Amino acid sequence: MENNRANQGAKTGYHHGDLRNALITAGVDLATDGGPARVVLREVARRAGVSATAAYRHFAGQGDLLFAVKIQAQQMLADAMERVAVAVPGAGGPGATAERRLAAIGRGYVGFALEQPGLFRTAFSHSLPAGEGEDTGWGGVTPPADSPQYRSYNLLTEALDELVATGRMPAPNRPGAEAAAWSTAHGLAMLLIDGPMNRLPDADRDAVIERAIDTVVAGLLAPR
Structure with missing residues (x-):
């Protein structure tokens, strides 16, 4: 169910051309489940339905993503x-x-x-x-x-x-x-x-x- 929700959110983000917010939303979901240690860029990208390379276009690295979720x-x-x-x-x-x-x-x-x-x-x-x-x-x-x-x-x-x-x-x-x-x-x-x-x-x-x-x-x- 969580993966379905994350993928649905990613599709919505793509529809509006806002991948960054879709990635942050996926990061918030991960943080909700397990705190800051769960906010991993590759997992956020996977939940958003994009490649890690696409995620790196919006976040310089792990710390940058975690700061946005923070x-x-x-x-x-x-x-x-x-x-x-x-x-x-x-x-x-x-x-x-x-x-x-x-x-x-x-x-x-x-x-x-x-x-x-x-x-x-x-x-x-x-x-x-x-x-x-x-x-x-x-x-x-x-x-x-x-x-x-x-x-x-x-x-x-x-x-x-x-x-x-x-x-x-x-x-x-x-x-x-x-x-x-x-x-x-x-x-x-x-x-x-x-x-x-x-x-x-x-x-x-x-x-x-x-x-x-x-x-x-x-x-x-x-x-x-």
Whole structure:
């Protein structure tokens, strides 16, 4: 069934003259099944119904392909976070809404890792586009706002800024808040999918997630 779906997608891509996207779609399917290690250029080409030579016209090599799939996985992660945040009710005023939105973004982040562990691992795999020797996207300070690779991070930044703007978070708590919130959510996600917490019963797992998120939010909002 997977091969049929991949071949159908390749035919659609050819019809529109967009082989690159057909190859990326095949790579996303492979990443979904087995993480970044499964994203092999020859297998992607086979699933798309083309030769490896044809695939090399669009990707310089394995790292280039994996980087494109990584960007797609990052976009899917950000979409999941955004869906949860948009569903937050607006009752209780702007400050309360901003607080619930931050918590929802955290739940969306961890929830994506649990539902799509292969894509989550791929989203944070070490891969670079062709011609780049090191990852300079962060610029030593903050990721660029217009980069799809960092959209999930920028959603977090916007949520934190909103907390300050509504008066819910004390301004002195704002510096470095991204690191505290992101590292907690990411570390928890990794413990749940690849660590000792992966055997927790669903109810216990959900309780751990809520407790961790509540603790981070409470810490960020507490006056110094």
